[in-house]
Amino acid sequence: LPAGLSQWFPALEVLDVSGTGLTEMGTELLSLPCLHTLLAKNNRLGGSGSLPKGLGQAPLARSLRVLNLSGNRFSEVPPALLQLRGLRSLSLGGNRLHGIPPDIQELHSLEFLYLGGNFITAIPPELAKLPSLRYLVLCDNKIQSIPPQLAQLHSLRSLSLHNNLLTYLPREILNLVHLEELSLRGNPLVVRFVRDLTYNPPSLQELAGRTVKTRNVPYAPSDLPDSLVRYLSLASNCPNPKCGGVYFDSCVRQIKFVDFCGKYRLPLMHYLCSPECSSPYSSASQSSTSQSESDSEDEASVAAHRMQKVLLG
Amino acid sequence: MEQPVQTETWKAQSLEELVRILHQIFAEDKVSVEEVQALMESYESNPEEWLQYAKFDQYRYTRNLVDNGNGKFNLMILCWGEGHGSSIHDHTDSHCFMKILQGNLKETLFEWPEKKGNGEMTKKSERVLRENQCAYINDSIGLHRVENISHTEPAVSLHLYSPPFDTCNTFDQRTGHKHKVMMTFYSQFGERTVCVSRECGVPH
Numbered sequence: 001l002p003a004g005l006s007q008w009f010p011a012l013e014v015l016d017v018s019g020t021g022l023t024e025m026g027t028e029l030l031s032l033p034c035l036h037t038l039l040a041k042n043n044r045l046g047g048s049g050s051l052p053k054g055l056g057q058a059p060l061a062r063s064l065r066v067l068n069l070s071g072n073r074f075s076e077v078p079p080a081l082l083q084l085r086g087l088r089s090l091s092l093g094g095n096r097l098h099g100i101p102p103d104i105q106e107l108h109s110l111e112f113l114y115l116g117g118n119f120i121t122a123i124p125p126e127l128a129k130l131p132s133l134r135y136l137v138l139c140d141n142k143i144q145s146i147p148p149q150l151a152q153l154h155s156l157r158s159l160s161l162h163n164n165l166l167t168y169l170p171r172e173i174l175n176l177v178h179l180e181e182l183s184l185r186g187n188p189l190v191v192r193f194v195r196d197l198t199y200n201p202p203s204l205q206e207l208a209g210r211t212v213k214t215r216n217v218p219y220a221p222s223d224l225p226d227s228l229v230r231y232l233s234l235a236s237n238c239p240n241p242k243c244g245g246v247y248f249d250s251c252v253r254q255i256k257f258v259d260f261c262g263k264y265r266l267p268l269m270h271y272l273c274s275p276e277c278s279s280p281y282s283s284a285s286q287s288s289t290s291q292s293e294s295d296s297e298d299e300a301s302v303a304a305h306r307m308q309k310v311l312l313g
Numbered sequence: 314m315e316q317p318v319q320t321e322t323w324k325a326q327s328l329e330e331l332v333r334i335l336h337q338i339f340a341e342d343k344v345s346v347e348e349v350q351a352l353m354e355s356y357e358s359n360p361e362e363w364l365q366y367a368k369f370d371q372y373r374y375t376r377n378l379v380d381n382g383n384g385k386f387n388l389m390i391l392c393w394g395e396g397h398g399s400s401i402h403d404h405t406d407s408h409c410f411m412k413i414l415q416g417n418l419k420e421t422l423f424e425w426p427e428k429k430g431n432g433e434m435t436k437k438s439e440r441v442l443r444e445n446q447c448a449y450i451n452d453s454i455g456l457h458r459v460e461n462i463s464h465t466e467p468a469v470s471l472h473l474y475s476p477p478f479d480t481c482n483t484f485d486q487r488t489g490h491k492h493k494v495m496m497t498f499y500s501q502f503g504e505r506t507v508c509v510s511r512e513c514g515v516p517h
Contacts, residue, residue: 041465070395071465093395093464112371116396117464135371139396140464158372160396181372183398185486 006031033059046073056083102126125149202250375499386475398460400483416468426489
């Protein structure tokens with residue numbers, strides 16, 4: 001960025017430096033108090049100096065609303081970026097990202113997140129802690145599964161998952177009541193019935209976490225390290241209504257097919273807290289093929305109509 | 314050797330002229346597909362002329378009506394944000410011309426699914442259409458999916474449908490099952506239209 005930029009244009013609100021071959025954006029950014037939109041797509045950003053140090057303390061951290069860094073060379077989300085607390089829209093499409101940092105949850109004003117066209121293999125459950133997220137694009141990546149916690153994104157209107165490596169979806173996806181768009185094409189979604197019961201015994205941490213949650217053991221942030229406070233907030237409820245239990249990472253996984261009014265069959269993965277827990281609508285966890293399929297129909301009837309309109313085959 | 318039928322070689326110098334010539338062509342009883350395709354392709358995209366119709370939506374592509382061709386055709390501009398794409402769809406027995414005004418669009422052609430079919434639909438071919446190129450499709454050629462595969466550039470396309478239609482079928486690629494949808498306009502003649510019903514399928 002040219003030296004003196006902030007002196008000549010102190011009131012700058014929108015800066016578009018796309019397609020200029022930039023390899024780094026320096027300290028000039030720190031002195032632009034009114035900047036709300038920064039477009040820097042199709043450059044050569046991605047190295048360690050791409051964003052200036054001290055970003056978190058600059059006025060930009062509060063004023064910047066829109067940041068477009070698509071078409072650059074970022075192999076990880078730069079930590080400095082996560083200090084932009086006022087950010088509403090972030091695009092890192094067409095970069096070289098291999099993952100999403102859990103600290104993405106720091107961008108608590110985020111409404112629009114575009115991460116399509118990277119090499120992302122997994123989604124951290126912390127992504128679900130973005131309360132205002134309306135538009136999430138994860139297409140053209142290498143994602144193998146969606147964490148069930150993603151269903152906590154209550155504001156989500158549009159979810160783009162096409163061209164990934166998904167074989168099933170978590171059944172909690174049906175809880176996204178405001179979802180209007182869902183793209184799933186180009187995933188190796190399981191079409192035929194698969195009965196797959198796997199169970200990893202829970203760790204001591206998980207057992208302790210379950211006890212704290214199910215017995216409502218009171219705790220305050222001062223009682224525990226931050227990492228454990230966060231861990232406890234990621235508990236998922238067992239879908240068995242008679243159970244009332246929770247699970248963290250250890251659960252039984254079972255694929256059920258939900259038939260949306262005869263048009264689509266989406267493989268939805270059910271997570272249960274233990275093999276003894278059966279899913280809400282089947283009598284036993286080891287049900288026969290036809291039993292499971294008809295149970296699936298009952299289960300889907302409420303969400304089916306809504307999801308049928310949403311689904312883009 | 315038979316003399317080839319003489320078709321006019323038009324050159325539309327502006328969007329307005331394109332619309333005018335289209336009205337002229339469609340006033341006749343017989344319309345040649347090649348003639349319309351050549352005309353559409355001859356217009357060199359000038360954003361100043363169509364920017365007023367190019368209204369983007371954050372979540373999905375938009376259809377913006379430009380001209381309703383005295384009932385003979387619909388001319389519309391579609392705006393595709395990064396990653397936006399359509400479902401696989403048919404064209405309700407109409408002719409469909411699609412010209413790229415900005416960016417690129419990937420068109421994937423599919424075979425019609427078997428009547429009793431319950432398997433993955435067959436991909437026939439795919440291509441990326443560049444600026445100012447014009448593609449043509451109708452139901453006898455097959456079905457297609459159109460998508461903006463760019464993660465950095467939005468795309469804008471100009472579509473002509475004759476006769477006009479407001480419903481079509483969308484197809485599930487994995488099973489071939491079809492589903493009828495209603496299509497609506499995001500804007501008409503440059504003015505934003507409010508969508509009343511939630512039943513919009515919006516392929517084209």
